[in-house]
Amino acid sequence: MINPESTLQRPFLMDGGFGLEKEMLRLDHQAHMAHTPHPFTEKSIVTDFCENQVEINTDPHPSIEETYKELVETDSYIAKKLAKNNEITWPFSSPSLILSEEDIQPAYTRKSEEAQNYRSYLASRYGKYKMTFSGIHYNFSFSNELLQSAFMDSHASDYREFVDGVYLKLAKTAAMYGWLINAICSASPLLDGSYYEKGLQNSTCFTGMSSLRNSEFGYWNFFTPVFDYSSIEAYTRSIMDYCQNRLIKAPSELYYPIRLKPPGKYSLDNLRNNGVQRIEFRMIDLNPLAEGGVNLQDLRFIHLFIVWMASRKDFYFSNEMQVLAAQNFKNASHFDLKTSRISGIQNDVEISAPIFQAAWDILEQLEDFARKYAPDYLVDVEFQQKKLRDPAHFRYSWIVRRQFSDCYVQKGLQLAIEMQTAAVEQSENQTDNSAEKSSMK
Numbered sequence: 035m036i037n038p039e040s041t042l043q044r045p046f047l048m049d050g051g052f053g054l055e056k057e058m059l060r061l062d063h064q065a066h067m068a069h070t071p072h073p074f075t076e077k078s079i080v081t082d083f084c085e086n087q088v089e090i091n092t093d094p095h096p097s098i099e100e101t102y103k104e105l106v107e108t109d110s111y112i113a114k115k116l117a118k119n120n121e122i123t124w125p126f127s128s129p130s131l132i133l134s135e136e137d138i139q140p141a142y143t144r145k146s147e148e149a150q151n152y153r154s155y156l157a158s159r160y161g162k163y164k165m166t167f168s169g170i171h172y173n174f175s176f177s178n179e180l181l182q183s184a185f186m187d188s189h190a191s192d193y194r195e196f197v198d199g200v201y202l203k204l205a206k207t208a209a210m211y212g213w214l215i216n217a218i219c220s221a222s223p224l225l226d227g228s229y230y231e232k233g234l235q236n237s238t239c240f241t242g243m244s245s246l247r248n249s250e251f252g253y254w255n256f257f258t259p260v261f262d263y264s265s266i267e268a269y270t271r272s273i274m275d276y277c278q279n280r281l282i283k284a285p286s287e288l289y290y291p292i293r294l295k296p297p298g299k300y301s302l303d304n305l306r307n308n309g310v311q312r313i314e315f316r317m318i319d320l321n322p323l324a325e326g327g328v329n330l331q332d333l334r335f336i337h338l339f340i341v342w343m344a345s346r347k348d349f350y351f352s353n354e355m356q357v358l359a360a361q362n363f364k365n366a367s368h369f370d371l372k373t374s375r376i377s378g379i380q381n382d383v384e385i386s387a388p389i390f391q392a393a394w395d396i397l398e399q400l401e402d403f404a405r406k407y408a409p410d411y412l413v414d415v416e417f418q419q420k421k422l423r424d425p426a427h428f429r430y431s432w433i434v435r436r437q438f439s440d441c442y443v444q445k446g447l448q449l450a451i452e453m454q455t456a457a458v459e460q461s462e463n464q465t466d467n468s469a470e471k472s473s474m475k
Contacts, residue, residue, distance in 0.1 A: 035184060035200060036176075036344040038407045042183040047341060048408050049177035051094045051312065052101040056109070056327055057168035058320065059124040060086040060116065065447040066130075067137050068121050078108060081141035083153060083165040088112060088123065094173075098333045106326040113457035122450040125322035126434075127222035127247050129166035130443055131235050138162035155283055163229055167247035170318035170328050173295070174340055175311055176200065194309050198266040200344065201294055201310035206263045206351050207343040208292045209359050212315065213366035213376060214339065216291075217393045218418050219332050220245035220367055221319040221430035224442045238442040242369050244431030245319050249367040253289045257281055260356040266309060269294070270302040291317040291363055313340075317363065321430055322449060335414040342403050355379045365389060369431060371422070394422055 038047050060068040068086040082089045090108050095101040109123075116122060124130050132138065140153040140162070156165065181197050190196040222245050227237035243249040259276060262268035276282050285302050293314040296305040315336065320327045351359075358377045368374035371390040378385050397419050404411040420428040426436075438445045 035188070035203060035348070036180070036341070037184065037187060038341075038345050038403075040183065040187050042187055043180055044407075046177050046180035046183060048337070048411075049096070049180055050337070051096060051173075051175040051177070052098045052337070053094045053173035053312070054090070054092045054101050054105050054328075054333075055171035055173070056090040056105060056320075057082050057170075058088050058327065059084070059129060059166060059168060060088055060121050061124050061130055061447075061450070063120055063122065063447070063451070064131075065124075065443050066133065067139075069139065070119065070121070072141070073115065073119060074112070079112065082168075083141060083156065084162075085139045085141045087141065087166070087168065094175075096177075098337055099330065102326065102328070102330050102333055105328070109326045110457040110461055113454040114461050117454055117458050122447075122454050124168075124446065125320060125327060125450050125453060126224075126446060127167055127169050127245065127319040128225045129163075129168075129229060130446060131226055132163060132166065132228045133235075134232055135162045138166060140165075152284065156287070164253065167253055168320055169247060169316070170320060172315040172318060172333065172336055173312050174315075174337070175313075176344075195265075198309050201313055202263045202266065202269060203348055204313055204340070204344045205261075205292050205294050206349075207346055208313070208315070208340075209261075209356065210349075210351065210378075211339075211343055211396065212291055212317070213359075213362040213389075214393055214396055215315065215336060216245060216248050216317055216363055216366035217371055217389055218335075218421050219318050219321070219430070220248065221321045221323070221434055222246050223369055223431040223435045224438055226443050236441070236443050238439055240369075240435060240439060243367055244369045244429075245317075245367040247319065248291075248317050248363060250364045252367075254364070255282065255287070255289050258357050258360045259288060259290060260353045263351060266306060270306045274302055290360075291315065315340075319430070322446070323430060323433060331414045331417045334411060335418055338400060338404055338408055338411040338414060341408070342400055345403075352379065358384070366393075369435075390422060394419075397422070 037043055062068050072081050072085055078091050080089050081087055090105060092101050092104045112123060140157055185193055185196050188196060223240055223243060225239045225246055227234035227239050246252050262272040273285050273288060277284065282288055293316060294305065294310045295312050295314055296308045297311040298304060318328060321329055362376040365374045365376055366389050372388050374389050375386045376389050376392050397415060401415045404415050425432045
């Protein structure tokens with residue numbers, strides 16, 4: 035497996051492939067859902083569930099910095115184009131005003147009638163309101179050089195089976211520890227009252243959560259899934275069982291924070307036949323305080339966190355432990371990390387600890403790991419520690435609550451317009467500078 039002590043693996047330890055997905059709602063200048071058709075034709079700018087829910091899909095890049103750069107550039111392009119239509123993008127994971135369910139229009143797709151029917155099914159089963167939550171998805175793949183070096187270090191005989199095993203172990207470990215991302219990156223503590231009650235508009239609600247979309251109020255199935263991580267065949271079969279038992283209609287309906295993905299289109303057949311290409315972390319909130327909706331230091335930290343998880347020893351992940359682990363993601367989305375707790379099983383005994391303390395313990399381990407294997411990432415670990423030490427000044431959910439609690443929608447609208455104006459002006463300045471340089475040649 036991944037071993038940072040290996041002389042073969044060490045040179046490639048922090049190499050990888052990175053991709054980001056960003057969802058966001060298009061609104062008019064009254065903070066209402068935009069009812070215009072999706073205005074983009076680029077393959078990298080699509081719709082999610084709603085017709086007014088824009089999704090950016092970056093290309094894969096060999097560094098998270100390059101990936102973030104593309105995300106910001108695409109975000110600015112969207113802002114500039116929407117400005118011409120008197121529309122904005124909403125900078126929060128939680129939606130703005132919702133007039134009624136009819137206000138939320140499922141995306142129109144020309145792909146197939148089946149895809150359209152699937153959206154209608156989701157709307158009927160979960161309600162359209164829940165589908166308006168947006169966020170960031172983080173895709174990561176290990177470099178071929180690292181995987182080949184790890185394979186040479188192992189006693190494995192089949193390379194593809196070995197690679198699948200690396201990702202399966204990582205997915206299992208991420209299911210155990212991934213709640214840390216919720217604890218330190220949550221940024222959606224507020225919601226407009228119209229989400230809960232029709233007609234209750236411009237009334238800011240705080241429910242005690244730091245991330246509504248990741249909490250028990252957010253994107254989850256009506257059951258707690260457990261998986262068989264012993265092989266890719268067993269893993270895909272455990273998901274297919276939920277489809278055959280009609281708990282979900284399709285694998286894409288499995289709302290779980292971690293997803294293993296094959297090359298090309300996501301399907302269980304593709305995953306089983308072609309193996310794992312990357313892992314996806316689906317629980318990052320939009321950050322209204324950061325350019326592009328996400329902080330680069332958080333993205334760098336998650337990279338380190340992934341490598342740390344991949345290098346940990348394997349462990350038995352019982353069904354009981356998996357149920358507790360899923361609940362930990364929800365508990366880590368609470369606003370107060372000192373009263374909310376995580377649970378686990380150790381020596382057949384259930385253990386529990388405040389999330390604040392458990393998060394701090396992991397960050398200390400990551401600090402040691404970075405100091406030894408990736409010193410450039412120490413500053414990113416320290417940034418996360420500041421969030422726990424001084425949440426009033428560094429934890430996003432605390433800052434958002436303080437700045438927007440008196441008028442979430444109107445202040446959010448003002449912020450969205452300011453961010454769009456800044457993006458347009460920056461784009462125009464870059465165009466002017468390029469023209470000036472060309473004239474000087």
